[in-house]
Amino acid sequence: MTEFELIARYFTRPNRSALLGNGDDCAIVAPSAGNAFAVTTDTLIEGRHFLPTLDPFKLGRRVVNVNFSDLAAMGALPRYALLSLTLPQIDEDRISRFSDGLWSALDAYGVELIGGNTTKGPLAIAMTVFGELPPNAALTRSGARAGDELWVSGTLGDAGWALTSLIRDRSSDGGFAIEATAAQIEKYESPNARVALGLALRGIATSCIDISDGLLSEAKHLATASAVSIEIDIEAIPSGIEAIDRSDKWSAAQRLNAATNVAERDALIVAQLAQHCLLSTGDAYELLFTAPHDQHDAIAEILKRENLPGACIGRVTTLDAANPVRVLDAQSRAMDIEVKGWDHFA
């Protein structure tokens, strides 16, 4: 099978709405009158953004949803995609399943694949997506205002928890048990971009970002772009992880010291790790957004309609430059937690 046959068989469909589709030097597209394109690109590399054991069908879905998640965070409707596929070799069975997953995710929004390329090399998938929106309806990161509420869709920590469990299984290093549920593993491996939610939040949310790198670092991006500070109530964050220690380092250390046996100690360590997953691990692909208090009920209604857990988890305050993001405990006391996002080169 040649490169051209591969593209023709698995990645080509008849053109629908593009002015010129796949198969020329470029595709030609235009947004509807009055609209603009929201565009973003993301690269997924094997062993870094997904495990080599990931089912190719889910990988196809994941590539699309990771990119759509950025469109969702702008309140844009997905329209077109470009795919750059780097493969070590042509394994037709795997490519066929990858292609099925890719199309199932594209078809969910009627998105057209209008171009791309394949090349030989270590497995990597780069996708560029085009969403459409009226430019003044865009949900940017910079519109949060003091007094706004802070909301999150879905549950947090589950994806990081699932990844932790998968990595531990793979390395077989023993130690304390981290058991992820099938639902948590599914949420990690095959996230669903919150596209409908993003569209519903047009005119309601004042700022929005998708959680790809961890709650606290995304909150910091919102705070920085909006020149405000953000307070998060740790008790309010929805999560599918059962036992999370929602207290600060100091009380966790005290309890660890007071532990009378290994099982108790291990349970405390696992609950601390769960806190890290809740606040700082990525791959959630939920939306974090702010909105005025008078939109509270409307947002609760939207989340209910979308069948998403979600919750109001904090508030926007005036800028405190030393503390762009504060996490508050059950007694509304500021917790000592470092706000740090994922850095590929750290």
Next chain:
Amino acid sequence: MTEFELIARYFTRPNRSALLGNGDDCAIVAPSAGNAFAVTTDTLIEGRHFLPTLDPFKLGRRVVNVNFSDLAAMGALPRYALLSLTLPQIDEDRISRFSDGLWSALDAYGVELIGGNTTKGPLAIAMTVFGELPPNAALTRSGARAGDELWVSGTLGDAGWALTSLIRDRSSDGGFAIEATAAQIEKYESPNARVALGLALRGIATSCIDISDGLLSEAKHLATASAVSIEIDIEAIPSGIEAIDRSDKWSAAQRLNAATNVAERDALIVAQLAQHCLLSTGDAYELLFTAPHDQHDAIAEILKRENLPGACIGRVTTLDAANPVRVLDAQSRAMDIEVKGWDHFA
């Protein structure tokens, strides 16, 4: 240096014409009224699309020009770019020079870098570019008509010749000499997309493609998309390579048999290799296009104004399905040459 500092220092500039530039979940862009976007994406992988020895400045220029070449082939004006950078580590000196090369190529057309991402992994660079054009002015592959002339810009074979010389130098395998000039190596390492030519050909060319994979395979793409056949006069193809055997395999074999010493034999082999570079190696990034005979003088004038060699190298005929592309020798006899493009997985 963190990932965010790297992006901020080397790949971020103030936004100019984008509705929303770098730094949010998406950029937001729209073409001018009545126009559409031509979009394309290309990935360059170290050791496959460029040699590890390539100067990072030239690599930066190359990434942009390889992508702009597809815009040129559509007759589109470059406007925006997205960059996905996969790096094994942060080598600030190399990144700084890469960034300088990238911006020098983007600045030549006032193109804005509106987004992208960096990640860790084997060196690979994926770029998506947006050009602008009135949709009905697009130079597609499908408009060639029997009777049209076939044109090429610049010279062919030089880039392939340069690459051959560089690879032989690197492997030090001895054998006959292949000496590329500095100009040929420059043309290979740092091509210049024919953007101005593409724009000038709007309303003149009936079809157009850029030569990234070799003259004959690109001609076949034009022929297939336009449902015509194409004849190429081998003697008419401009090249910077000095000694090219422009005869067929049969007469080449006869001369090889008649060679009376090693030097004579080596020279014949090198001249045959030069023919292969002329017809079938890639990396030229010149435009191959068709136009009615009555545009002959206008095209010659455009090439002169653009200071490009170029030439009329053949013609379009009605479809002969068994021979989408024919190469004719000096006596207008069909030569026995296989038409085959580059296949990354062959």
